[in-house]
Amino acid sequence: xxxxxxxxxxxxxxxxxxxxxxxxxxxxxxxxxxxxxxxxxxxxxxxxxxxxxxxxxxxxxxxxxxxxxxxxxxxxxxxxxxxxxxxxxxxxxxxxxxxxxxxxxxxxxxxxxxxxxxxxxxxxxxxxxxxxxxxxxxxxxxxxxxxxxxxxxxxxxxxxxxxxxxxxxxxxxxxxxxxxxxxxxxxxxxxxxxxxxxxxxxxxxxxxxxxxxxxxxxxxxxxxxxxxxxxxxxxxxxxxxxxxxxxxxxxxxxxxxxxxxxxxxxxxxxxxxxxxxx
Amino acid sequence: xxxxxxxxxxxxxxxxxxxxxxxxxxxxxxxxxxxxxxxxxxxxxxxxxxxxxxxxxxxxxxxxxxxxxxxxxxxxxxxxxxxxxxxxxxxxxxxxxxxxxxxxxxxxxxxxxxxxxxxxxxxxxxxxxxxxxxxxxxxxxxxxxxxxxxxxxxxxxxxxxxxxxxxxxxxxxxxxxxxxxxxxxxxxxxxxxxxxxxxxxxxxxxxxxxxxxxxxxxxxxxxxxxxxxxxxxxxxxxxxxxxxxxxxxxxxxxxxxxxxx
Numbered sequence: 001x002x003x004x005x006x007x008x009x010x011x012x013x014x015x016x017x018x019x020x021x022x023x024x025x026x027x028x029x030x031x032x033x034x035x036x037x038x039x040x041x042x043x044x045x046x047x048x049x050x051x052x053x054x055x056x057x058x059x060x061x062x063x064x065x066x067x068x069x070x071x072x073x074x075x076x077x078x079x080x081x082x083x084x085x086x087x088x089x090x091x092x093x094x095x096x097x098x099x100x101x102x103x104x105x106x107x108x109x110x111x112x113x114x115x116x117x118x119x120x121x122x123x124x125x126x127x128x129x130x131x132x133x134x135x136x137x138x139x140x141x142x143x144x145x146x147x148x149x150x151x152x153x154x155x156x157x158x159x160x161x162x163x164x165x166x167x168x169x170x171x172x173x174x175x176x177x178x179x180x181x182x183x184x185x186x187x188x189x190x191x192x193x194x195x196x197x198x199x200x201x202x203x204x205x206x207x208x209x210x211x212x213x214x215x216x217x218x219x220x221x222x223x224x225x226x227x228x229x230x231x232x233x234x235x236x237x238x239x240x241x242x243x244x245x246x247x248x249x250x251x252x253x254x255x256x257x258x259x260x261x262x263x264x265x266x267x268x269x270x271x272x273x274x275x276x277x278x
Numbered sequence: 279x280x281x282x283x284x285x286x287x288x289x290x291x292x293x294x295x296x297x298x299x300x301x302x303x304x305x306x307x308x309x310x311x312x313x314x315x316x317x318x319x320x321x322x323x324x325x326x327x328x329x330x331x332x333x334x335x336x337x338x339x340x341x342x343x344x345x346x347x348x349x350x351x352x353x354x355x356x357x358x359x360x361x362x363x364x365x366x367x368x369x370x371x372x373x374x375x376x377x378x379x380x381x382x383x384x385x386x387x388x389x390x391x392x393x394x395x396x397x398x399x400x401x402x403x404x405x406x407x408x409x410x411x412x413x414x415x416x417x418x419x420x421x422x423x424x425x426x427x428x429x430x431x432x433x434x435x436x437x438x439x440x441x442x443x444x445x446x447x448x449x450x451x452x453x454x455x456x457x458x459x460x461x462x463x464x465x466x467x468x469x470x471x472x473x474x475x476x477x478x479x480x481x482x483x484x485x486x487x488x489x490x491x492x493x494x495x496x497x498x499x500x501x502x503x504x505x506x507x508x509x510x511x512x513x514x515x516x517x518x519x520x521x522x523x524x525x526x527x528x529x530x531x532x533x534x535x536x537x538x539x
Binding site for chain 2: 177178180181183184185186187195196199200202275276277
């Protein structure tokens with residue numbers, strides 16, 4: 001009966017064949033669980049240490065190390081305020097980072113493909129890029145009309161240089177075969193940059209954007225210490241001033257989580273955009 | 279009148295090393311010429327000069343009576359390393375060439391035309407795919423489709439099948455011959471290879487380059503009738519004789535190099 005036969009063969013080919021392992025069931029479970037367990041170890045260890053420190057160290061009435069439970073409650077109570085702070089902070093971070101990406105990629109690709117522009121711009125970049133962007137904060141606040149604008153400017157400066165440098169490096173490192181092909185096809189100018197240089201430089205650009213996003217968060221929170229009336233950095237500073245350590249720690253944890261989520265989002269975007277890389 | 283491809287007294291050096299010396303070559307329009315030589319004979323460089331990607335130190339190049347001053351859409355190129363753009367789908371890789379060669383073509387018409395070229399090279403199954411999803415042979419088919427899509431009367435092929443396994447290599451050789459023989463007027467093809475059998479199977483004429491510096495050491499007509507049949511050709515006495523004399527020419531050049539060194 002050919003039908004049964006076909007069914008049987010299909011079943012056999014679909015069923016996982018366990019003969020590669022001595023103990024198939026156990027090794028399958030452990031190979032899936034072990035990495036999770038390994039990754040959890042540090043968290044379990046830190047959380048345990050935190051519990052022990054909060055419970056058994058003589059820290060007084062308003063301990064600098066509030067217990068995890070108290071912190072969790074403070075976090076829960078502060079969520080509405082933290083959410084508003086997030087919106088306020090993102091009102092600075094998003095425009096600053098996006099403008100830096102646009103300018104960094106545009107200038108980086110143009111300069112990276114033009115030896116003449118490189119000669120004109122790189123001597124300046126070598127001096128300007130290493131200046132710590134935090135030193136601009138007081139002057140930016142003094143010179144620009146609103147705090148928000150100054151903070152956007154500082155985030156922009158911090159994110160611009162790594163993105164620019166990586167985009168320029170990526171454009172400069174364009175493989176000769178792609179350049180030859182573009183020339184054979186008569187691609188030039190903006191079309192050449194958009195369809196060849198930009199996609200080829202994307203791996204570099206994403207590295208620059210990851211560094212730039214990290215800097216953006218640092219500069220955002222530092223700038224908020226100077227003059228903001230809302231925001232994530234402002235939240236932490238505000239409750240530190242009132243010695244409300246549970247809320248302060250809650251703010252730190254929350255900011256960490258937001259930064260992590262933003263980085264993860266960028267990483268996802270990168271994987272999606274670079275699907276063509278083997 | 280089209281005088282074809284004319285190379286007149288070409289010298290080319292790179293980093294004080296002479297790569298090509300005194301190259302004189304005229305290829306009439308419609309001829310299939312194979313450029314045969316060992317590695318280091320400058321045969322790829324010669325092709326890059328014709329493509330307009332590099333410029334000779336001395337001498338003149340012209341195609342169809344117009345001097346070659348840079349890359350142009352009247353010359354299509356297929357390189358050895360599959361130089362499709364990996365971030366574009368296969369059909370987009372072809373469509374971009376059509377868009378450059380015939381900008382008046384509407385976008386949808388470009389895609390339709392690109393599909394036709396892919397069908398022509400036997401890639402209908404790969405139309406929506408990306409280069410990383412294709413085998414080496416399929417990528418090279420796509421590269422050929424792109425060069426054809428440019429519609430250029432001159433096709434430059436730089437060891438296009440050098441990285442392929444023998445079966446795929448033979449299939450693609452037949453594909454190139456089939457396309458070339460079917461077209462009227464026939465395209466002029468300059469095909470670089472270091473494989474003697476490939477040179478003889480494909481060419482109307484084999485131009486042999488010697489090494490250090492690269493220069494023409496032989497220029498032989500290959501007069502086997504067209505619509506060549508691989509097996510009977512490879513077994514014929516004429517084929518063996520020609521193959522033998524080319525091997526001797528190449529060996530003599532290697533010996534000359536050793537003596538000079």
